[in-house]
Amino acid sequence: MKADSVHDFASIIRGRRHELGLTQAALADRAGVSRKWVHELEGGKPTAELGLVVRTLHALGLELDVRDPTSVPGDRQSVDLDEVLRRHGADG
């Protein structure tokens, strides 16, 4: 599940929480954060601390991955650095 923005995190987390039948309070408890924070995260708060997000994801049984979208299996191993920089540099 691609999480390109903080809003993606928001929906993923909220969805997963519902899947597991957890309340915000229950999730907050499991993740060791406050209910208010869970509420804000599910609202797409961009300033949420990385560590807390990771903990919350784990509390939901989810895992975080970092991928290189340009490394297509069977295509090639390395990347066009210029290409990458070009695409992400100015305006994508």
Place this chain on the structure above:
Amino acid sequence: MKADSVHDFASIIRGRRHELGLTQAALADRAGVSRKWVHELEGGKPTAELGLVVRTLHALGLELDVRDPTSVPGDRQSVDLDEVLRRHGADG
């Protein structure tokens, strides 16, 4: 690439930055953050803001994924909620 902790982010980001031949300053510039922040992130700062992390990842041409480790392709589609909660609840 699994990022289970903020330290994983640290090494992934630092490694990728080197792959691309970018300096901390250059990356900071591309991501719209300060060089100090990049330095701290690469040091494993757990309080780094999610939004900035996402921006930095994008500036490195990387993508963030959220996965359910229990959903093995070809095994089954859904999850044992109890199982998940049990594993992540007490002590994993």
Place this chain on the structure above:
DNA sequence: CTCCTTTGTCACCGATCGGTGACGTGCAGT
């Protein structure tokens, strides 16, 4: 309608984030 649960929201607060500007170190080239 009443009770209960869940969620959205508020004010208040100490602690800390991230930016800026600067300085010292280590390394490479000349």
Place this chain on the structure above:
DNA sequence: ACTGCACGTCACCGATCGGTGACAAAGGAG
């Protein structure tokens, strides 16, 4: 030795984080 670059680190600062405690709205059940 001297110059230049990348990096680590520092003090300072306004802005904001996340926690706490409390209250109101929304939804279901009797």
